[in-house]
Amino acid sequence: MSHHVQRNALVLLAALAACGSPSTDLSGGDGGVIADAGASQPVDAGQPGEGLPCNVKDFLLQNCAGCHGETLQNGAVGRLMSRGDLLALSPYGSGKTMAERSLERMAATSGTMPPPPASALSPADQGVLSTYVNAGMPDGTCAPGPVPTVCSSNIHWTLGDLGSSLMNPGLACISCHLARQDGPLFAAAGTLYPSAHEDDRCRGTPSVTVRITDANGVEHVATSNQAGNFSFGGSIPKPYTAQVESGGRVRAMATPQVDGDCNSCHTVQGNRGAAGRIVIP
Numbered sequence: 001m002s003h004h005v006q007r008n009a010l011v012l013l014a015a016l017a018a019c020g021s022p023s024t025d026l027s028g029g030d031g032g033v034i035a036d037a038g039a040s041q042p043v044d045a046g047q048p049g050e051g052l053p054c055n056v057k058d059f060l061l062q063n064c065a066g067c068h069g070e071t072l073q074n075g076a077v078g079r080l081m082s083r084g085d086l087l088a089l090s091p092y093g094s095g096k097t098m099a100e101r102s103l104e105r106m107a108a109t110s111g112t113m114p115p116p117p118a119s120a121l122s123p124a125d126q127g128v129l130s131t132y133v134n135a136g137m138p139d140g141t142c143a144p145g146p147v148p149t150v151c152s153s154n155i156h157w158t159l160g161d162l163g164s165s166l167m168n169p170g171l172a173c174i175s176c177h178l179a180r181q182d183g184p185l186f187a188a189a190g191t192l193y194p195s196a197h198e199d200d201r202c203r204g205t206p207s208v209t210v211r212i213t214d215a216n217g218v219e220h221v222a223t224s225n226q227a228g229n230f231s232f233g234g235s236i237p238k239p240y241t242a243q244v245e246s247g248g249r250v251r252a253m254a255t256p257q258v259d260g261d262c263n264s265c266h267t268v269q270g271n272r273g274a275a276g277r278i279v280i281p
Contacts, residue, residue: 051083053140054147058196059128061275063114063121064102066255069273074115074254086137099133117243118252119281146269147276151202152194157227158201166227170200170268170277173231174261188212189231190262192224192244196276197268204228205280209245212236215256236260249281 048070049057060068060080067073068080078098079085086099096104105113106126114121157168163183168176169191177183191204198204205228212220215237222230239256259265265274 048081049142051139052086052142053132054142055128056132056140057142058147058275061270061273062196062279063125065273065275066253083137083139086133097133097137099129099137103130103133114252115254117250118254119249147197149197149199149268150195151199153203153228155203156199156201157203165225165229165231166203168201169204169227169229170198170202170263172261172264173229175264184231184233186231186260187220187234187236188240188242188260188262189229190266190278191228192230192280193228193277194280196270196279198277200268204277205246208280210242211245212240212242214238214240232260244278244280246280251279251281 048061048065052060064080067076068078068085070079070081072079077091078088080098080102086097086102088098090096090098090101092101102113103126105111106121106129107123112120157166159167161167161180170193173183173189174186177185190210192208192210193202193204203226204224206224206226208224208228208230210222210224210230212222212232214220218237220232220236222232224230238258238260240260241253241256243250243252262278265271266276266278267274268276270276
């Protein structure tokens with residue numbers, strides 16, 4: 001991939017490859033199992049991340065906010081973005097909070113969150129939220145400023161704008177190619193990583209499948225290269241949805257996307273609603 005080859009966007013999540021939504025999403029409702037009566041949100045639910053520790057904030061952005069964000073989608077019954085959202089009572093009775101109900105849905109065998117095609121979250125994945133809930137959901141603060149970064153591969157691209165498909169992982173390649181007027185133009189492109197806050201130019205995860213379904217229902221498939229970079233040529237009718245597939249697991253973006261420059265949102269710190277990098281499932 002040439003010149004600056006990006007979350008959210010599941011890891012979606014999502015994730016995965018586009019602006020305005022994390023790399024993966026959790027579905028609202030109960031998948032048709034129980035009718036929704038509408039969530040009981042507090043008067044002041046708080047801004048995204050308000051009152052939460054950083055790890056819980058990132059968990060919600062990566063796994064919930066695509067449907068349970070500022071704009072509810074796909075039958076979601078309420079926001080899951082702040083401590084106030086988590087403390088809100090679920091519409092399903094029994095005095096359970098939205099957080100408690102969410103954990104039940106994540107562990108369920110039907111009507112699960114996240115919804116198919118995304119894979120269910122493992123107990124270890126759920127541990128971030130369950131530990132916080134079991135501790136009584138104490139008030140926390142994710143301090144402003146950059147989150148500490150890592151380079152899991154311990155390999156950085158150091159050859160500048162050499163002109164290679166392995167170049168500049170983590171950087172937004174489409175906008176760079178347009179600005180420089182050289183290098184190929186892509187319909188969608190980005191970089192896949194094992195964690196959310198990987199350095200710019202840090203080599204990502206190879207041999208992972210990225211599947212995009214365009215506005216006409218046509219599937220487009222690419223595989224990440226040695227640098228973790230992936231790209232799609234030609235044209236992809238928008239809006240589209242996307243998912244990342246690795247080791248039999250799937251991280252999906254349920255929210256349709258209109259921008260294919262994935263790394264412009266899935267930056268090292270996250271931009272426009274993305275929690276950070278596109279994280280493999």
